[in-house]
Amino acid sequence: KEGRFRETLLGKRVDYSGRSVIVVGPSLSLHQCGLPREIAIELFQTFLIHGLIKQHVASNIGIAKSKIREKEPIVWEILQEVMRGHPILLNRAPTLHRLGIQAFQPILVEERAICLHPLVCRGFNADFDGDQMAVHVPLSL
Known part of the structure; x- marks a missing residue:
């Protein structure tokens, strides 16, 4: 098609x-x-990892992924910022x-x-x- x-x-x-x-x-x-939330965190995971590192919340990808897995409050704030532009x-x-x-x-x-x-x-x-x-x-x- x-x-x-x-x-x-x-x-x-x-x-x-x-x-x-x-x-x-x-x-x-x-x-x-x-x-x-579950779908959003999966769809925007790469953007979220980049945001966590950029805002000095995480120093590398592994730490960023663990913060996402633990669903820390800062993750939701950064996710909302990321979603605002996408x-x-x-x-x-x-x-x-x-x-x-x-x-x-x-x-x-x-x-x-x-x-x-x-x-x-x-x-x-x-x-x-x-x-x-x-x-x-x-x-x-």
């Missing part, structure tokens, strides 16, 4: 991606989505038109499901009865 997304992302195993059930998040803005792509299969993939600003949530504002579901043809969505982190903008 042709096209950037169909050729490189869709239907393949790729790095910096995840998948989860979607639930309603009416308190979110239209451009935001709630990303579970939009994510949400995709719901089947992607029949261009509204099937949309970019959102991620917000950390305590739940284990991706939270979406109910008004953005129309483009995805999604509802909240157990639908799943894929998350992709673009490495460059």
Whole structure:
């Protein structure tokens, strides 16, 4: 198939991606989505390690990874900073038109499901009865 997304992302195993059930998040803005902490820490791990070293919280990769494993409070602060500058792509299969993939600003949530504002579901043809969505982190903008 042709096209950037169909050729490189869709239907393949790729790095910096995840998948989860979607639930309603009416308190979110239209451009935001709630990303579970477990998924966020896995998706943004390389950026998080870089942030920990850059802010002198960790002196090397091993120490940074151990701080992430122990889920120290500073990790969540740096993760929020990292996520502020990185939009994510949400995709719901089947992607029949261009509204099937949309970019959102991620917000950390305590739940284990991706939270979406109910008004953005129309483009995805999604509802909240157990639908799943894929998350992709673009490495460059």
